Amino acid sequence: MNTLESLKWRYAVKKFDNKKELTQTQINTLKEAFNLTATSYGLQPVKLLIIKNKELQNTLVPHTWNQRQVLDASHVLVVCVPKSFTKEEVAKYFSLVKNIRQTPDEVINPFKEFLTNEIAQKSQEELFLWNKNQAYLALGNLLTVCALEKIDACPMEGFNPEKYDEVLELDKQNLRSVLVLPVGYRAEDDFMKDLKKVRKETQDVILEYN
Numbered sequence: 523m524n525t526l527e528s529l530k531w532r533y534a535v536k537k538f539d540n541k542k543e544l545t546q547t548q549i550n551t552l553k554e555a556f557n558l559t560a561t562s563y564g565l566q567p568v569k570l571l572i573i574k575n576k577e578l579q580n581t582l583v584p585h586t587w588n589q590r591q592v593l594d595a596s597h598v599l600v601v602c603v604p605k606s607f608t609k610e611e612v613a614k615y616f617s618l619v620k621n622i623r624q625t626p627d628e629v630i631n632p633f634k635e636f637l638t639n640e641i642a643q644k645s646q647e648e649l650f651l652w653n654k655n656q657a658y659l660a661l662g663n664l665l666t667v668c669a670l671e672k673i674d675a676c677p678m679e680g681f682n683p684e685k686y687d688e689v690l691e692l693d694k695q696n697l698r699s700v701l702v703l704p705v706g707y708r709a710e711d712d713f714m715k716d717l718k719k720v721r722k723e724t725q726d727v728i729l730e731y732n
């Protein structure tokens with residue numbers, strides 16, 4: 523399948539086949555793809571939880587507007603961002619740059635100072651919203667990779683983040699849940715499976731300035 527065929531094959535799965543499981547190789551591809559997502563300044567203020575535990579998945583159903591996909595899916599991915607985001611994250615990022623690229627301090631320091639100030643000027647709520655944008659980007663990347671890898675998925679914001687945070691004890695990890703992505707295989711009798719895609723005409727969503 524070429525890229526566009528894969529993207530047309532993908533749809534938001536309403537019913538997963540609860541008998542089929544993804545392989546560890548497939549999950550590893552998703553892990554790597556998540557980590558390769560572009561983020562603002564490269565700070566990677568996102569974490570991915572991977573749940574494969576039917577009991578836990580069942581507990582999450584009522585906190586997901588009773589959407590059964592989180593129970594029937596092979597794995598449930600939860601994209602999270604830090605609850606509290608501080609300049610320490612900037613320091614960690616630059617020490618990683620230094621380790622990996624051996625970038626000298628005189629190159630790093632001005633940029634580090636700029637970014638540290640940027641973070642210091644923003645409230646935790648502003649930083650949360652900024653980081654949340656990165657979570658959506660990660661979700662988009664995962665969705666495309668799923669399509670290319672023939673992994674079925676359903677992007678979800680129809681869940682109660684506070685309840686997820688409570689059940690998954692995310693507070694302890696300084697995390698907040700932002701998005702949910704059950705992954706696995708579409709059920710043969712998913713009513714959405716063979717429906718036509720509903721999309722505007724491309725000329726209605728694209729403006730070309732030549």
Ligand SMILES: Cc1cc2nc3c(=O)[nH]c(=O)nc-3n(C[C@H](O)[C@H](O)[C@H](O)COP(=O)(O)O)c2cc1C
Pocket residue numbers: 532533534535536589676677678679680681719720
């Ligand atoms: C951010 C986001 C949140 C979504 N939340 C849900 C959800 O909670 N439950 C669901 O069944 N579908 C959800 N969807 C799926 C959309 O309804 C679906 O992507 C859209 O109707 C287009 O259909 P398609 O993805 O099948 O092409 C969500 C999609 C996105 C991008």
